[in-house]
Amino acid sequence: MNRTAVATAPLAALAAGVGFMALLAAASPVTPEENRAGYYMGVAIMSVPWAVAAGLIWYAAWRAGSVRLKGLDTPARLLAIAVATLPAERHDWGEAMTAELDQVTDRRSRWQFALGCVRTALFPPRGHRVPVLVVAAIAAALVTASGFLAGSALRTFAVAFAAVVGAGAIGVAARSRKLHRPAQTSLVLAVGLAAVIACVVIAAYLRGKATVDPILDVLLGVLLAACLWLIVAPPRSLTSSRIAQYAGLAAALLLAAGLLTAIVANERSGEGVGFVLLLPQAAVYFLAAAVTAAFARSFSAGLQALVWSVVLSSLVTFAVFIVAAQIWYREHGTLLLDAASGPLGQNLGDAVIWILISAPLWAFPFGIIGAALGSARSHLHQPLTAPVTSR
Amino acid sequence: MARTRRPSAQTVAVVLALAEAPTTWRYGYELCRMLGVQAGSMYPILIRLADRGLLDTAWEPDAPVGRPRRHLYRLTGPGLELAAALDASVAESGPAISRGLLRVRWEAGA
Numbered sequence: 001m002n003r004t005a006v007a008t009a010p011l012a013a014l015a016a017g018v019g020f021m022a023l024l025a026a027a028s029p030v031t032p033e034e035n036r037a038g039y040y041m042g043v044a045i046m047s048v049p050w051a052v053a054a055g056l057i058w059y060a061a062w063r064a065g066s067v068r069l070k071g072l073d074t075p076a077r078l079l080a081i082a083v084a085t086l087p088a089e090r091h092d093w094g095e096a097m098t099a100e101l102d103q104v105t106d107r108r109s110r111w112q113f114a115l116g117c118v119r120t121a122l123f124p125p126r127g128h129r130v131p132v133l134v135v136a137a138i139a140a141a142l143v144t145a146s147g148f149l150a151g152s153a154l155r156t157f158a159v160a161f162a163a164v165v166g167a168g169a170i171g172v173a174a175r176s177r178k179l180h181r182p183a184q185t186s187l188v189l190a191v192g193l194a195a196v197i198a199c200v201v202i203a204a205y206l207r208g209k210a211t212v213d214p215i216l217d218v219l220l221g222v223l224l225a226a227c228l229w230l231i232v233a234p235p236r237s238l239t240s241s242r243i244a245q246y247a248g249l250a251a252a253l254l255l256a257a258g259l260l261t262a263i264v265a266n267e268r269s270g271e272g273v274g275f276v277l278l279l280p281q282a283a284v285y286f287l288a289a290a291v292t293a294a295f296a297r298s299f300s301a302g303l304q305a306l307v308w309s310v311v312l313s314s315l316v317t318f319a320v321f322i323v324a325a326q327i328w329y330r331e332h333g334t335l336l337l338d339a340a341s342g343p344l345g346q347n348l349g350d351a352v353i354w355i356l357i358s359a360p361l362w363a364f365p366f367g368i369i370g371a372a373l374g375s376a377r378s379h380l381h382q383p384l385t386a387p388v389t390s391r
Numbered sequence: 392m393a394r395t396r397r398p399s400a401q402t403v404a405v406v407l408a409l410a411e412a413p414t415t416w417r418y419g420y421e422l423c424r425m426l427g428v429q430a431g432s433m434y435p436i437l438i439r440l441a442d443r444g445l446l447d448t449a450w451e452p453d454a455p456v457g458r459p460r461r462h463l464y465r466l467t468g469p470g471l472e473l474a475a476a477l478d479a480s481v482a483e484s485g486p487a488i489s490r491g492l493l494r495v496r497w498e499a500g501a
Contacts, residue, residue: 092448093438096462097430100420103458113420116430125435125442 005062009055016054020047023361046362049282053365056372060299075114076101082121088236090124097121135173139166154207156214160221161200168229188245188308191252192231195315199224202322203348210345216352223314223356230311238308241301244292248308251288255280256316263324263336270332272339277317281359285309285367293374302371309367310360318355322347401428402436403477406445409466410474416449416463437464445470 021043030039069077079101083094097117104110143162150158203220230238239245262276288309293302325336325347335342337350398406404426409417423433440446447467454460466474 090438092462093434095459096419097434099459099461100418100430103420103461113423113430116432117434119431120434120438125438 005059008062009059012058013051013055017044017047017051020050049365049369053368056368060372073110075110079114079117079121082118086121086124090121093124094121132170132173135169136166139169142166154204156217157203157207157221160218161225162221164222164225165228168225168233172233185242185245188249188312189231191249192227192312192315195252195312195319196224196228196231198319199315199322202319206322206326206345206348210343210348212345212348216349219357220348220352223352227311227315230307237300238304241292241296241298241304243296244301244304245308247288247292247305248310248312251284251305251309252312252316255284255313256320258284259317259320260324263328270334270339272335272337273321274338277321277337277354278359278362281313281363282366284313285363286370288370289367290370290374293371295374297375299371299375302374303368306364306367306371310364314356314360317359318351321351321355325351398477399436401426401432402440403481404428405433405436406440406466406470406474406477407481409446409464410471410478413466413471416451416465418451418461418463422464440470445473 024043024046030036069080072080076098079098083098086094097120101110101114101117104113139162143159143166146158146162147155203224207217258280259273259276262273266273285306289302289306292305293299296302321336326344328334328336329344329347332339334340335346335350337347337354405422405428408422408426419430419433419437422428422437423430426433428436437446441448441464445467447465447470449463451461451463
């Protein structure tokens with residue numbers, strides 16, 4: 001057992017628990033009519049999963065770091081961490097610099113050499129400057145065009161979406177020398193892309209017909225663009241397990257099917273879907289992460305399954321919810337979430353708040369706990385990312 | 392593809408140093424010591440030269456036990472052509488440019 005990891009994990013758990021409590025309290029403050037003790041008890045109980053998950057992540061990350069960096073002095077550790085951030089096509093250079101540092105024996109020279117290599121690893125040469133400038137120009141044009149061409153109702157959403165997509169494109173162009181075929185499986189890429197496109201089209205359609213808070217417009221644009229980037233250009237640490245990607249896909253389809261079933265089941269009574277948007281997520285994320293971690297005997301694979309589950313299920317259930325909400329509104333004249341009366345656009349706000357923000361935030365720690373339990377036999381010290389010197 | 396922009400003095404130094412013994416494989420730290428160039432400048436230069444097809448790279452075939460294999464470098468055909476052009480340019484420009492170049496000190500740091 002790593003004593004430092006064990007000793008510091010409770011602190012990480014406490015910090016995460018308090019942080020989540022503060023978030024809950026800010027999002028839903030106590031009202032004068034509420035029993036304060038009961039309110040704070042409820043908030044504290046809801047924060048327990050995050051506290052446990054943060055403690056587990058901290059412990060696993062500490063153990064992984066101590067295993068991977070064991071026996072290295074500080075310059076070598078710094079270089080190992082920096083080299084781990086290199087894009088895939090620069091891996092050989094990271095390995096080359098690491099091998100050279102091994103031969104530098106003088107302490108001062110080691111520091112000098114390592115710091116130079118760290119700088120190179122963190123800011124590798126781009127090879128060609130023009131593509132970055134071209135991408136930046138296209139991104140700027142895209143944002144500007146979004147502002148001008150989108151109608152006033154869609155403008156905020158369109159600009160936020162285009163800005164995040166453009167920023168991601170600039171980042172990819174700046175870090176990578178050439179475009180690569182995405183490392184994720186074709187099925188995940190296809191489903192993810194289709195889901196993003198569906199979400200954007202449906203949201204834009206509904207947004208054009210209804211009034212929504214501008215902050216929600218920004219959140220919607222940013223979150224959909226972030227999902228798009230995770231699907232199109234995921235970090236290396238998310239693509240090492242194919243099982244994890246399929247588990248995420250299965251979780252997404254299961255949750256979408258569950259939501260549809262709940263909507264159909266509530267059709268006669270006219271009751272909204274309510275907690276169907278929250279409770280199954282926790283169970284499904286837990287299962288996807290636990291099964292993947294157990295099958296792959298890896299905590300890291302379980303976490304990958306969790307992230308893919310969250311990304312894909314958020315997109316798919318968002319699209320299903322929005323389409324169903326329109327049909328529901330036409331038939332019942334109420335909102336799909338809680339069958340309350342309200343404007344049609346409120347469905348979009350509900351979907352952003354509950355499906356894209358609250359559900360992932362609430363259910364994410366259950367997935368972490370699932371990954372930890374699933375990999376319990378193979379222990380938590382499995383590396384969280386690809387080995388530093390893998391070729 | 393050869394670059395059209397004028398290479399930096401350090402890049403010129405690296406290219407000319409590698410051209411001194413075109414068949415010899417060199418490694419990064421060796422080049423750093425010989426030219427007095429820091430790793431933070433040397434590796435970006437090597438990476439750019441390799442990206443442009445001017446530098447051959449290879450892993451050391453037989454590393455001694457206990458030591459990781461080194462990444463080795465030497466100029467390609469186009470790299471040697473660039474070196475010849477740079478050499479001629481330096482010779483034409485005379486001392487003004489020569490003074491700006493870093494000096495190769497193979498024997499000093501070997």
